[in-house]
Amino acid sequence: MSPARARTSQAAIIGAARDLLEDGGLEAVSMAGVAERVGIKAPSLYKHFDDRSGLLAAVATEVALQLERALTDAVARSGADPATRLDARAVAYRSFALATPRASALLFASVAPGVAPAPEAQARAAHPVLEVCKAIVGSARALSAARVLTAFAYGFTSMESAGAFRFGGDVEEAYRFGIAVLAAGLERGAVDAPDAAATHARA
Amino acid sequence: MSPARARTSQAAIIGAARDLLEDGGLEAVSMAGVAERVGIKAPSLYKHFDDRSGLLAAVATEVALQLERALTDAVARSGADPATRLDARAVAYRSFALATPRASALLFASVAPGVAPAPEAQARAAHPVLEVCKAIVGSARALSAARVLTAFAYGFTSMESAGAFRFGGDVEEAYRFGIAVLAAGLERGAVDAPDAAATHARA
DNA sequence: ACCTGAACACCGTTCAAGT
DNA sequence: ACCTGAACACCGTTCAAGT
Numbered sequence A, B: 001m002s003p004a005r006a007r008t009s010q011a012a013i014i015g016a017a018r019d020l021l022e023d024g025g026l027e028a029v030s031m032a033g034v035a036e037r038v039g040i041k042a043p044s045l046y047k048h049f050d051d052r053s054g055l056l057a058a059v060a061t062e063v064a065l066q067l068e069r070a071l072t073d074a075v076a077r078s079g080a081d082p083a084t085r086l087d088a089r090a091v092a093y094r095s096f097a098l099a100t101p102r103a104s105a106l107l108f109a110s111v112a113p114g115v116a117p118a119p120e121a122q123a124r125a126a127h128p129v130l131e132v133c134k135a136i137v138g139s140a141r142a143l144s145a146a147r148v149l150t151a152f153a154y155g156f157t158s159m160e161s162a163g164a165f166r167f168g169g170d171v172e173e174a175y176r177f178g179i180a181v182l183a184a185g186l187e188r189g190a191v192d193a194p195d196a197a198a199t200h201a202r203a
Numbered sequence C, D: 001a002c003c004t005g006a007a008c009a010c011c012g013t014t015c016a017a018g019t
Helices: A010-024 A031-037 A042-047 A052-077 A082-099 A101-108 A119-137 A139-162 A171-191 A196-202 B010-024 B031-037 B042-047 B052-077 B082-099 B101-108 B119-137 B139-162 B171-191 B196-202
Strands: none
Touching: A010 A031, A010 A052, A010 A101, A031 A042, A052 A082, A052 A101, A052 A119, A082 A101, A082 A119, A082 A139, A082 A171, A101 A139, A101 B139, A119 A139, A119 A171, A139 A171, A139 B101, A139 B139, A139 B171, A171 B139, A171 B171, B010 B031, B010 B052, B010 B101, B031 B042, B031 B052, B052 B082, B052 B101, B052 B119, B082 B101, B082 B119, B082 B139, B082 B171, B101 B139, B119 B139, B119 B171, B139 B171
């Protein structure tokens, strides 16, 4: 009788894991370290999550939802023009990704087996990008366009965080250049024939 | 006297580590596992590399050199037109990245502290992309253009390997679409005024 | 000069025992 | 229903000892 009451919560555990991840990378997220931060011992964590992968997946989902909020806020503060909304979104994503690079990596890379945000959370984070793309290139190409934009923004900020840009120069300007180039290409593609892009790729 | 002769080589160790990485991910690259593959015991590895990070960094350098060869070959087989060379390079990079996704991640992401290709190897792999970009957008914008193209190709294939594209559709077509959009945007940017891109980004 | 076994402090995970 | 200590098989790394 009088069963032991919970001394912590899933949210607290996820928060602790996220902090450790961002401060020291994946290997800093040990079950013992997480447990200590929330005032319990490592074995007790298995009452809240299946295993370390499950905990990291929960962190990924949490990060996806935070990103969605950050992007929604940024777009809400921007104008109504599609190109402007796209630019605001891209800039806001970079801020988010550079502020929490290791957490952001959980969203798109497979940092460990089984570690990925819940499909629903990923869909929610992706939805607004699809909307902007639809407005620019039409619904037939919206999915491809969203994938291209996401791949660029993720790839660029991931490389930037990793220190992969080692030749000097203005990295932020390169990012803005990339967004401008993509926007120009997409707008031009939108008025072309449906198969213009494929034709161009093989030219 | 008669000091023990080497039973293995740095190249063999790097190859074993690379195989384990590609087959089972980073956590499958254990010092004991690598040692067993080359017929020695784990402690002996420390006569060849400082530590696990050093070994992984050597793998990253090796991968960078392999990528350079693959890209050089692909471009040599393509035509002389800059846009065609760019396309051939992008397609060849995707083939390489999808064939060895976990090794490729070592090139641009920071999968673990201190794990990155040697600067010289990275520079060699990056040089030809810079050349193509110079031909398309001029030397003033070549570095930014190369960063944008690399970020897109890396980000896209990384997401593709991670299974991040979950909404169906033709993923390969999206990649070709992205290359076409970037090529179109870069060519257009090349004839614009120097600051056209930045202006566009803020429009 | 390279390899080895033994040892160290860690790690994720399981499980019986507590409340 | 949740928490714990003890135990398991691992892990990277160090080091004295071998050849």
